[in-house]
Amino acid sequence: MFLARSIAADHKDLIHDVSYDFHGRRMATCSSDQSVKVWDKSENGEWICTANWKTHSGSVWRVTWAHPEFGQVLASCSFDRTAAVWEEIVGESSDKQRGLRHWIKRTTLVDSRTSVTDVKFAPKHMGLMLTTCSADGVVRIYEAPDVMNLSQWSLQHEISCKLSSSCISWNPSSSRVHPPMIAVGSDDSSAVYSGKVQIYEYIDHTRKYAKAETLMTVTDPVHDLAFAPNLGRSFHVLAIATKDVRIFKLIPMRRDATHSSTPTKLEIQVLAQFDNHNSQVWRVSWNITSTLLASSGDDGCVRLWKANYMDNWKCTAILRGDGIPVNCSHDVVSQQSLLTASSAERKLS
Amino acid sequence: MEEVDVEPTTTPIPGVDSNRKHLGFVWGPGDILVYETIYKASGLSTGGCPFVHEVRKDEDICSPILRKLFNESHHIFVGLQGIRDDLPSKNKKTQFVSISKNYRSVIRACMEELQQVAGKVEGKSDGRISPVFFLQVSILLAVELIWNLCEVLFIDAAPAGSLLLHLLDWVRLHKADVDEKARDVLQSESPTEHQAYWDVVISYVLQGRMDEARQVLMKQAALQPAARGMFKLGAQTLTEFDVKWRHWHEEVDRCLQDQSFASNPHLEVICKILVGDEDVLLEHKELLSTWYHFLVTRLLFSHPIVKPTELHYYAQSSMHMFLDTRSVPEPLDSILLAAFEFDIHQVIKDCSIALNNWWFVAHLTDLMDHCKLLQSHNLHFGSNLREFLLLEYASGLFTHHSLWQLAVDYFDHCPEFGRVYLELQIERVPLDTERKALKVLRICEQRQMTEQVRSICKIMAKGALRNNRLGSALSWSIRAKDAAFATLISERFLQDYCANGAFSDLDLIDNLGSAMLLSDRLTFLGKYREFHRLYGEKCFSDAAKLLLSLMTAKIAPRTFWMTLLTDALPLLEQKEVIFSADQTHELMFCLEDLTSGNCLPKPDRAMQDEDIDTTKIEILRLALARNLAKAIVKEGTVEV
Numbered sequence: 001m002f003l004a005r006s007i008a009a010d011h012k013d014l015i016h017d018v019s020y021d022f023h024g025r026r027m028a029t030c031s032s033d034q035s036v037k038v039w040d041k042s043e044n045g046e047w048i049c050t051a052n053w054k055t056h057s058g059s060v061w062r063v064t065w066a067h068p069e070f071g072q073v074l075a076s077c078s079f080d081r082t083a084a085v086w087e088e089i090v091g092e093s094s095d096k097q098r099g100l101r102h103w104i105k106r107t108t109l110v111d112s113r114t115s116v117t118d119v120k121f122a123p124k125h126m127g128l129m130l131t132t133c134s135a136d137g138v139v140r141i142y143e144a145p146d147v148m149n150l151s152q153w154s155l156q157h158e159i160s161c162k163l164s165s166s167c168i169s170w171n172p173s174s175s176r177v178h179p180p181m182i183a184v185g186s187d188d189s190s191a192v193y194s195g196k197v198q199i200y201e202y203i204d205h206t207r208k209y210a211k212a213e214t215l216m217t218v219t220d221p222v223h224d225l226a227f228a229p230n231l232g233r234s235f236h237v238l239a240i241a242t243k244d245v246r247i248f249k250l251i252p253m254r255r256d257a258t259h260s261s262t263p264t265k266l267e268i269q270v271l272a273q274f275d276n277h278n279s280q281v282w283r284v285s286w287n288i289t290s291t292l293l294a295s296s297g298d299d300g301c302v303r304l305w306k307a308n309y310m311d312n313w314k315c316t317a318i319l320r321g322d323g324i325p326v327n328c329s330h331d332v333v334s335q336q337s338l339l340t341a342s343s344a345e346r347k348l349s
Numbered sequence: 350m351e352e353v354d355v356e357p358t359t360t361p362i363p364g365v366d367s368n369r370k371h372l373g374f375v376w377g378p379g380d381i382l383v384y385e386t387i388y389k390a391s392g393l394s395t396g397g398c399p400f401v402h403e404v405r406k407d408e409d410i411c412s413p414i415l416r417k418l419f420n421e422s423h424h425i426f427v428g429l430q431g432i433r434d435d436l437p438s439k440n441k442k443t444q445f446v447s448i449s450k451n452y453r454s455v456i457r458a459c460m461e462e463l464q465q466v467a468g469k470v471e472g473k474s475d476g477r478i479s480p481v482f483f484l485q486v487s488i489l490l491a492v493e494l495i496w497n498l499c500e501v502l503f504i505d506a507a508p509a510g511s512l513l514l515h516l517l518d519w520v521r522l523h524k525a526d527v528d529e530k531a532r533d534v535l536q537s538e539s540p541t542e543h544q545a546y547w548d549v550v551i552s553y554v555l556q557g558r559m560d561e562a563r564q565v566l567m568k569q570a571a572l573q574p575a576a577r578g579m580f581k582l583g584a585q586t587l588t589e590f591d592v593k594w595r596h597w598h599e600e601v602d603r604c605l606q607d608q609s610f611a612s613n614p615h616l617e618v619i620c621k622i623l624v625g626d627e628d629v630l631l632e633h634k635e636l637l638s639t640w641y642h643f644l645v646t647r648l649l650f651s652h653p654i655v656k657p658t659e660l661h662y663y664a665q666s667s668m669h670m671f672l673d674t675r676s677v678p679e680p681l682d683s684i685l686l687a688a689f690e691f692d693i694h695q696v697i698k699d700c701s702i703a704l705n706n707w708w709f710v711a712h713l714t715d716l717m718d719h720c721k722l723l724q725s726h727n728l729h730f731g732s733n734l735r736e737f738l739l740l741e742y743a744s745g746l747f748t749h750h751s752l753w754q755l756a757v758d759y760f761d762h763c764p765e766f767g768r769v770y771l772e773l774q775i776e777r778v779p780l781d782t783e784r785k786a787l788k789v790l791r792i793c794e795q796r797q798m799t800e801q802v803r804s805i806c807k808i809m810a811k812g813a814l815r816n817n818r819l820g821s822a823l824s825w826s827i828r829a830k831d832a833a834f835a836t837l838i839s840e841r842f843l844q845d846y847c848a849n850g851a852f853s854d855l856d857l858i859d860n861l862g863s864a865m866l867l868s869d870r871l872t873f874l875g876k877y878r879e880f881h882r883l884y885g886e887k888c889f890s891d892a893a894k895l896l897l898s899l900m901t902a903k904i905a906p907r908t909f910w911m912t913l914l915t916d917a918l919p920l921l922e923q924k925e926v927i928f929s930a931d932q933t934h935e936l937m938f939c940l941e942d943l944t945s946g947n948c949l950p951k952p953d954r955a956m957q958d959e960d961i962d963t964t965k966i967e968i969l970r971l972a973l974a975r976n977l978a979k980a981i982v983k984e985g986t987v988e989v
Contacts, residue, residue: 294376
């Protein structure tokens with residue numbers, strides 16, 4: 001791997017989250033300086049900051065894009081106990097700002113009484129739904145019934161997880177065989193023996209979310225979790241960032257009609273476990289095709305994990321800060337090929 | 350055979366102190382962004398973080414020369430998939446070999462181009478060739494070497510006898526510097542005095558190129574008789590050959606014993622080589638330069654009719670003899686050894702690990718799968734391995750702004766997961782222009798990916814609406830079959846009409862055709878515009894009929910009825926009677942319907958608006974009454 005480009009983000013404080021939009025042409029960064037910046041990728045690959053505005057009155061923890069079917073929409077969540085929804089609009093021809101794009105706040109969600117730790121949009125086939133989780137252990141699912149009017153959001157579900165929540169992840173599967181499923185992670189360090197990952201499933205009959213499973217083997221605080229893209233499999237894959245990196249396989253058991261008012265029973269298997277970070281793991285995330293998992297840990301490294309066709313997982317790359325202060329963009333070429341072919345002939349004059 | 354095991358490489362990120370800070374990240378299309386952060390900061394200011402770094406994995410896709418490789422091999426790949434299964438296997442084998450040669454020629458062409466470019470760079474005064482370039486060339490060299498060997502051993506599956514001939518060709522192809530040296534020597538003033546003279550002769554002998562060796566030897570007139578003694582390998586039956594070879598071998602041996610070449614140490618060396626003296630061969634390591642050259646030469650002069658099954662024994666021993674005990678075999682060596690052992694799976698596995706790019710293993714495995722070479726090993730993994738590698742390769746292509754189109758074909762030929770991978774990735778192709786969006790759509794429509802089609806059209810419609818391009822938004826919503834959105838946009842059109850008195854995007858609305866039926870509002874928009882058209886063409890009675898039907902068939906929304914009735918006024922006030930008596934009655938009924946019941950005055954409406962309304966209604970009533978009178982008279986009159 002090599003460093004292609006360095007972008008001067010210019011936030012006045014730590015960046016807490018960076019999020020690509022669906023097509024990878026736009027990016028949003030959020031920071032402890034309470035602002036969000038939106039960047040657009042130009043034709044030659046350079047990132048240009050097209051918006052920069054104060055979003056909250058506390059550190060902004062996460063920022064995320066809605067699916068482009070709903071327009072250019074961002075959601076952010078903050079230490080200030082709120083989450084907000086933003087939309088980019090193009091100035092009307094009558095305005096002085098004709099054709100200019102700018103971001104406006106559509107709504108503020110103030111239901112939480114504690115810091116909102118994560119905000120995620122549900123898969124698009126569920127409509128325009130936004131989910132938050134807070135340090136008070138409540139997961140809230142909001143819906144915008146009229147996608148043309150983003151100032152109206154209604155709180156559809158409140159799930160009380162009883163443990164301080166740090167992260168949520170929706171199962172991206174849109175298959176009709178799989179009802180909506182959300183995983184919630186907790187970083188509560190006081191409840192030592194409780195399973196820190198809970199999985200909730202939507203029950204059509206009761207129109208409510210019910211707990212399908214708690215992963216009892218995960219008892220250490222969980223800082224992040226991520227469902228892998230589904231790729232037509234019958235089972236689900238969930239990666240967890242806790243004191244190590246753990247990948248679980250969740251296999252829905254066959255169910256008959258009489259049990260349709262209870263969540264699907266899931267068989268849990270561990271696909272892999274890595275403790276190479278030697279310490280707490282803070283983030284996990286899958287690439288688009290779920291062929292690679294990346295994790296970030298207390299050792300200050302990002303590690304990439306890959307399964308070969310025999311389903312054996314290995315670390316394939318490490319990214320680590322070199323500690324050298326930088327004052328301009330770099331062009332470091334550090335890729336190495338192991339196949340040097342020194343024993344093959346070099347036909348170079 | 351040990352697996353090539355590899356430690357993961359570490360890429361340094363500048364400016365981030367990993368001892369004190371965390372490294373945040375996010376996946377992007379084809380890259381990963383990293384930045385300095387601290388997880389679980391409590392919101393206190395701990396200092397700004399300057400940079401977000403873009404880290405990439407594959408540089409190959411960015412190289413314009415390698416892009417040709419991808420394009421051309423894609424062509425070969427698609428052709429290969431089209432080969433019918435029911436062809437007799439002999440024909441298929443020749444086809445597969447020719448395809449293999451095609452792939453290899455593509456690799457060679459790419460290498461040559463890279464070298465040409467390097468040559469140009471070197472020519473300039475400040476030209477510096479980046480180390481990456483050398484890497485690319487050496488990788489391609491290795492790849493072609495391995496592929497060629499696989500072709501000889503697996504695809505062509507040469508039997509004993511011709512096996513050695515093929516291996517000789519293989520070695521000769523990859524040791525091209527001999528000819529250059531020979532040219533230098535022959536073109537010099539006094540070839541026999543040239544310091545490389547004997548090196549050239551011996552190199553030719555080592556490669557079994559007796560004719561060329563003879564030619565060079567001819568330069569020494571005194572050695573002509575010796576030159577004639579060279580043995581020629583030809584195509585005969587194995588047993589014939591064996592007999593002749595042994596005979597010749599004994600003769601050379603006798604020459605050595607007789608000391609007939611004692612006078613000329615060089616010739617003696619050559620003689621010893623011809624009998625396959627391994628020690629002498631090893632003395633010429635520099636000329637051989639690789640253990641596999643040593644292997645082939647050794648076989649040539651000791652065991653020319655080596656069988657494929659015996660190959661691995663000679664290969665292993667050759668490698669051990671050639672490399673000194675201290676040096677560790679490189680990945681390339683292990684791969685070649687695995688090939689000589691006919692362990693195809695090992696070759697593929699080791700190549701996957703050692704190479705940065707999936708191109709090579711994906712195409713080679715695919716070809717070998719077509720040759721039915723993978724099935725004999727492990728049925729379950731045979732076809733899955735091919736698909737796994739093709740999916741990896743194609744997924745890598747998808748992140749490129751133009752190569753993604755090649756990837757589509759690869760996914761098409763992965764029966765198990767190809768479709769779902771394609772569905773997932775094609776949605777992510779940025780829809781920069783309408784042209785690109787249409788290209789993506791065509792691909793989805795050809796494969797009946799209805800959800801992706803709908804989604805892409807919706808995204809385009811939404812984008813167009815945002816930029817106030819109503820016509821574009823409408824045509825995209827029609828294509829998406831999105832009734833709700835179409836209704837919304839039709840409303841906007843109608844609002845615009847009320848505000849401006851004219852329609853925009855007339856072309857589109859006039860040519861809606863059956864798409865009109867997508868939503869009621871859209872149907873109304875289409876029909877309303879038709880009314881205006883008929884009026885403009887002075888087809889008054891048709892226009893009138895249409896106008897009336899819009900209300901009576903409830904196509905028009907009630908909020909629009911006032912406008913429609915107002916539109917009817919000019920028709921009512923024409924000299925000739927357009928609306929019949931019955932039609933007039935219906936119009937009156939509509940007016941009454943509108944003015945009674947539903948229309949409660951809104952509290953916030955200005956007095957002026959109400960006045961305007963009342964006036965309008967009065968005018969309408971008057972016009973309707975007058976028309977009714979005229980109509981009755983007209984209909985009651987008998988033409989004399």
